[in-house]
Amino acid sequence: MKKALITGANKDIGFETARALLQHGYYVYLGSRNLENGKAAVEKLKAVGLDQVEAIMLDVTDEQSVQNARETIGSKTDMLDVLVNNAGINGGFPQSSLEAGIEQYKKVFDTNLYGVIRVTQFFIDLLKKSTEPRIVNVSSSGSSLTLHSDPTWKYYSHKAALYQSSKAALNMYTIDLAYQLKDTSFKVNAVCNILLPSMVPS
Numbered sequence: 167m168k169k170a171l172i173t174g175a176n177k178d179i180g181f182e183t184a185r186a187l188l189q190h191g192y193y194v195y196l197g198s199r200n201l202e203n204g205k206a207a208v209e210k211l212k213a214v215g216l217d218q219v220e221a222i223m224l225d226v227t228d229e230q231s232v233q234n235a236r237e238t239i240g241s242k243t244d245m246l247d248v249l250v251n252n253a254g255i256n257g258g259f260p261q262s263s264l265e266a267g268i269e270q271y272k273k274v275f276d277t278n279l280y281g282v283i284r285v286t287q288f289f290i291d292l293l294k295k296s297t298e299p300r301i302v303n304v305s306s307s308g309s310s311l312t313l314h315s316d317p318t319w320k321y322y323s324h325k326a327a328l329y330q331s332s333k334a335a336l337n338m339y340t341i342d343l344a345y346q347l348k349d350t351s352f353k354v355n356a357v358c359n360i361l362l363p364s365m366v367p368s
């Protein structure tokens with residue numbers, strides 16, 4: 167059975183990713199910075215018969231927490247097939263490149279970029295044991311440099327300095343990571359998931 171770790175999986179896109187992977191026969195380590203919220207999410211999945219899942223406490227901004235999660239998962243399995251770096255924050259709105267302070271930038275980057283780097287580096291050894299390792303970084307089309315430079319794009323005016331710069335940096339990290347792993351069986355991708363309330367099964 168293939169095994170996956172998803173960060174920020176106690177709700178919304180991360181939770182639905184867990185559901186989808188479980189439906190495809192994966193064992194899922196459901197990351198949540200609040201363990202009780204993670205356990206509640208696991209119970210929801212078990213209630214619909216998806217029981218190959220367990221909650222793992224993991225705060226991507228806290229190196230000790232990531233290390234603890236690595237040790238916990240390492241005590242249960244010697245390999246990981248999929249890492250979904252889903253945990254993210256938007257930093258609150260409005261956010262302007264002239265008004266947002268460095269501390270606000272640091273906070274958003276600590277989750278959306280450094281969090282991904284932390285988790286990836288702590289788990290890369292387990293992923294290297296898989297025959298088909300996959301790393302999926304959850305990004306956003308709203309961080310596309312090309313789209314946001316095009317005045318004819320329908321969301322051109324939807325600027326969000328903190329969030330979009332952090333996800334644009336994540337895109338570059340993803341490209342670099344894929345390059346570092348190009349001669350291996352890894353596949354490394356960034357994805358954009360738009361989650362609308364109507365998409366969430368009740």
Ligand SMILES: NC(=O)c1ccc[n+]([C@@H]2O[C@H](COP(=O)([O-])OP(=O)(O)OC[C@H]3O[C@@H](n4cnc5c(N)ncnc54)[C@H](OP(=O)(O)O)[C@@H]3O)[C@@H](O)[C@H]2O)c1
Nearest residue numbers: 174176178179199225226227252253254305306359360361
């Ligand atoms: N929603 C969209 O339309 C959309 C579009 C494009 C991309 N995305 C990206 O998709 C991902 C998920 O989005 P979403 O809409 O599901 O967001 P969400 O509803 O705000 O959920 C975010 C998840 O990340 C977790 N999280 C935040 N900070 C964390 C940390 N330091 N350590 C661990 N977990 C942390 C949250 O935990 P708590 O429950 O404890 O807060 C929650 O589980 C994000 O990376 C987002 O940028 C979303």
